[in-house]
Amino acid sequence: MKRQDYISWDEYFMGIALLSAMRSKDNNSQVGACIVSPENKILSLGYNGMPIGCNDDDMPWEREGSDLDTKYMYVCHSELNAILNSPNHDLRGSRMYVTLFPCNECAKAIIQSGIKELIYLSDKYHDTHASIASRRMFNMTGVKYRAYQPTGREIKLDV
Numbered sequence: 031m032k033r034q035d036y037i038s039w040d041e042y043f044m045g046i047a048l049l050s051a052m053r054s055k056d057n058n059s060q061v062g063a064c065i066v067s068p069e070n071k072i073l074s075l076g077y078n079g080m081p082i083g084c085n086d087d088d089m090p091w092e093r094e095g096s097d098l099d100t101k102y103m104y105v106c107h108s109e110l111n112a113i114l115n116s117p118n119h120d121l122r123g124s125r126m127y128v129t130l131f132p133c134n135e136c137a138k139a140i141i142q143s144g145i146k147e148l149i150y151l152s153d154k155y156h157d158t159h160a161s162i163a164s165r166r167m168f169n170m171t172g173v174k175y176r177a178y179q180p181t182g183r184e185i186k187l188d189v
């Protein structure tokens with residue numbers, strides 16, 4: 031008889047998104063994204079970080095202050111990184127696992143790249159204009175979105 035307690039596709043891909051998030055240097059929100067084909071093959075991964083060539087140690091990571099001195103002007107979101115990290119893949123019909131619900135800018139990139147389903151973990155910015163605009167665009171364009179249903183399973187990396 032086959033093993034019964036194997037992890038589901040959702041656990042697998044959200045787990046990989048969470049692991050990707052651990053690469054982030056952001057001290058407040060570490061976000062990871064994993065794009066998957068309809069055949070459950072991983073097409074791309076991303077996490078929030080500074081653009082290639084911008085030295086993490088020289089960039090601001092602050093949330094507040096004058097615009098130019100905050101991370102918001104510079105950091106590339108995990109969803110956009112995942113999309114851009116996969117220039118040779120056709121993302122049409124794929125789904126994205128992301129550890130934080132996308133902002134409006136990432137929502138535009140998700141829609142334009144043809145991703146059809148979004149599975150998210152945290153929705154901590156649910157009431158912000160960015161999230162409201164994302165939902166508005168997803169609803170209009172038929173991009174499905176659903177919250178990840180935690181299984182309570184603990185997955186430990188002890189290496």
Ligand SMILES: Nc1ccn([C@H]2C[C@H](O)[C@@H](COP(=O)(O)O)O2)c(=O)n1
Nearest residue numbers: 058059061078105107108131132133
């Ligand atoms: N869906 C999202 C939303 C945000 N991010 C990034 C951008 C920042 O690095 C961080 C948010 O920082 P906070 O305002 O929570 O201090 O997360 C992303 O990658 N994807």
Ligand SMILES: [Zn+2]
Nearest residue numbers: 107132133136
């Ligand atoms: Zn974003």
